[in-house]
Amino acid sequence: MATAEPSPSLFVRSLSTVEHNPTALKLILGAKLRELRTGAGLEPADVDLKLGFSRSKTSRIELGRTGCKQGDAVALLSLYGVEGDARAEEFLRLVEQSRQPDWWRSFSDVLSDFFAPLVALEGAAATIRTYEPFYVPGLLQTPDYAEAVVTSGPGRLLPHDVRRRVDLRQRRQRRLTEPDGPRLWAVIDESVLLRTVGGPGVMRAQLEHLITLTERSNVTLQLAPLDVTAAIGVGTGVTYLRFALGDLKDAIYIEHLTDSTFSQKPQVVEQYRDMLDRLGACALTPRQTTEALRDRLSRL
Known part of the structure; x- marks a missing residue:
């Protein structure tokens, strides 16, 4: 049986106009990172330690309280096994969009x-x-x-x-x-x-x-x-x-x-x-x- 190709997107639905709402994007991206972390069987403290983040940084990103930098997003996606494909590219594009001023x-x-x-x-x-x-x-x-x-x-x-x-x-x-x-x-x-x-x-x-x-x-x-x-x-x-x-x-x-x-x-x-x-x-x-x-x- 052929192996199913990974979805071209990490999101079930198109984000549509939400892409132009940085605050909403931060919350959505944070929730997706939390889902990926949970799927990887990691706790927030584990991620902080593995990536050298300050204490509770992972939790703040997941709650949308802290904007996610491109470098941090790359490191998080890599840790969760998402890198080098269209899903990672889309996610990083949205990270950049979330950093625009509301x-x-x-x-x-x-x-x-x-x-x-x-x-x-x-x-x-x-x-x-x-x-x-x-x-x-x-x-x-x-x-x-x-x-x-x-x-x-x-x-x-x-x-x-x-x-x-x-x-x-x-x-x-x-x-x-x-x-x-x-x-x-x-x-x-x-x-x-x-x-x-x-x-x-x-x-x-x-x-x-x-x-x-x-x-x-x-x-x-x-x-x-x-x-x-x-x-x-x-x-x-x-x-x-x-x-x-x-x-x-x-x-x-x-x-x-x-x-x-x-x-x-x-x-x-x-x-x-x-x-x-x-x-x-x-x-x-x-x-x-x-x-x-x-x-x-x-x-x-």
Whole structure:
């Protein structure tokens, strides 16, 4: 029986647009290196010792916390028996791509460290699910509404910083308009419509914008009545990122006043996914939501 030729790729699926997301690539490459190491029957400490790495360097690379240099990648692939073929060439090309700067780095002057994980990975998601109890979700905000939200936060910001934060929000929204952009499924608490953020004119334009967005095929918007959110006991906003690639685990992001929780632990992600499922099942349907938005607009 003839020996099967090795796969021309180490990845089951094409990475497609994820190749242009360095943060996502680091996580995917790290997960693949962990899989290769496990297949070779080695522990992270064994690899550190064999390759002369500093303590826990292998683990940091596998977790995506440390970018993998070309030389390190060559040494790791060689140790795991992957060298001199198309698979190694592809992997090294992706390593180089992962070392490119993320687009959001240009907004580092106004991007909080705790917010960076969400911004870094939402562009690589196939589906973004979010529940927002206080404001219209950032990906659905108009510039004027976003400015009103930013200026209402803690501390006083210079006009330049406010404008930069609004620009960042608009840059994030651009991904939704691209042909291969993610699907957005947003559930908004009913109380959000009762808050006239930025004044009647700003709120009116925001509601008109939401109504327009409900016509898009990749946007699902639902309104959660107060009794629904009270019964489910959500308590805070949450964003759930689902990725099409098996090499990238789903994630949840919860923002607090001065920090955030970002987790890819399956048991944590599952709990919040279940909560979002229950919210979606009990909230108004998309059609009912559009009617509620029009009704609120008529009352402003």
